[in-house]
Amino acid sequence: MRHALRTLTLSAVSTLLLAGAAAADPETKVALVPGGPHPYFSAWEQAGKDAVKDFGLGAADYRVPQKWELSQQSQLLESLLSQGYNSFLIFPGDAVGTTPVVQEIVENGGQALALAGCLKDPTPALFCMGTDVANSAYLGTKELIKAMGGKGRIAHFTGFLVDPNTQLRIDAVQKAADETNGAVKVVQVIADIDAPQPAEEKINAYLAAHAADVDGIVTTAWVPAVTAANSLRKIGDKRIKMVGIDHDEVVLKAIKDGFVNGTMLQNPYGQGYVGSYVLDKLRSGCTIKDSAPWAKNALTAKFVDSGTVFVDAGQVDTYVDAMRGITKTLKESFDKDFLACK
């Protein structure tokens, strides 16, 4: 039921977005490959299906490595290239370690985008599209500080240390706290817990021992957000403020019930949908404009922000509208500012 609702929602987003799709190349075979199994990426599957339907691609398949291990992802990418896929949307298993396999994709006539996480420059990937994770973490922490009344102690729960985004998030949360001139302190950072077992173990243990010592929680990865929201519900004390990330139903319900103050919505569906669209356009003869307005981050000088938005109790019932809005804007910005098509 939950899956069907999500599928219906995402399909509605794509239908509304589709306006006069240009002729596509049916030879375009897109592979959407995350670094490993993770709920964040599940929206890529529907995004690929919708891209095939809406843009007439040959294929846009979501293929997941068995686990978060660089060599397994590289082996899967090599296999997909052998199977005839020619366009790749890849969450890099490592900011540098994924580069050689992307280089091989390009040398064998394929093309690749880094999606949701970037490769370190110089890279053969065309560009990187993802959440500006540092900005998202910074804005989320600012919202949390506001909810805390501008003072107090924060615990930060975040993702895999091998994820190139994790350090950026840790730094951004610290930056937001530093701007309060000591009124807010980050008293604990717990990383490497973006999986159910370590998240349950470490977050519950921390809150059992130190719940009285923290005034706010910011989470910058999917599973810690879900686990922390559940923990706060179990504790039943709404004194601790929390800002989560992403749109898991546990987090959204906790926002409605007042246990969580809000969440930083990312746009994984838009990444997969627009990424597939852009790769097909580039295969069909479009080029990237010299004047393309790239953003920069710590890893690359060719970054496109796929959008982020804060959703609190006031907007939680209409978050799909927010998602639709940022995806529409993203596709329009590619058509207008990035792609040159004859």
Added chain:
Amino acid sequence: MVLIALAFAVFASALPGFTTPFSLFAIGRQIGIDTMIGLAMMAVIVTGGLDLSVGAIGVSAAMVFGWLCERLGLPLAVSIPGALLFGALLGAINGYTVVRSGVHSFIITLASMSIFFGVMIFLTKAEAFRGLPPEVAGLGRLKLGGKVSALLAVSLAACVALSVFYRFTTLGRRMLAAGANPRAAEISGVRTGRMIIACHALTGALAALAGLMVTARTGAAVPSMAGQLGQDWLLPAFLAPVLGGTLLSGGRVAVFGTLLGAAFVNVITSGLLQLRVGEFWIQACLGLILLAAVLADRGRHTILRRRGLV
């Protein structure tokens, strides 16, 4: 060999992409890496023992290589031998502990796997070395004769060297003797304790070489290259030598058999991947192959014993 040819023929006829130059290159490269991991385990199976820490040693040595190369700025000619020596040292520590304690290598290396990996994560803070010289990644992509992976050539060279070592050198023959019948070897003047330590040191050096090969493939020394605690190497480490004919009870090696074992596993894995069989089913399939190989090993051992050959 027949099984490899059969599997290859089946996948080649069913999958048009299976025999493309890139596909063959990628399969060859993976065979090269898995062969080296298998040889590392084979070197200790010779004694009738095993080493669960091959992955942890391989990753630790790769991280030492990254540190020597990137932080200290040492040339590859120094960094590579340095990493191999470090791997051999960790292996020798395993061997020394096994000999001194008398505890089975399963327990000792189970403990050392956690120790080596844990210390490596603590010292590196789980940070990868990503600024390695471009020659490192270049080696991973290098095609000899425009077709064959250089990493496969490295493993072939190691196979030749190990074959010569076990067949024609005193130390190699003593290792086999110590593994086949420790008491008889001891009576013949072979110091079996030293041989066990030497076997573990050889395992460590070969695991380090496998770690360097994975580093060449990714162009970076990444702490997670062999999974948590290096456990992702365990299946290929056992599959290749056992399928290749190395006796788990020790005393006999099959160096080129290990290469063939790795080739069989990789042809099956690549074929199933391209057939879009789920990754989880592939792991289950590999587990079944290992089980079948172990049972075949028991059968082979029984036959050899009846003939008075072991």
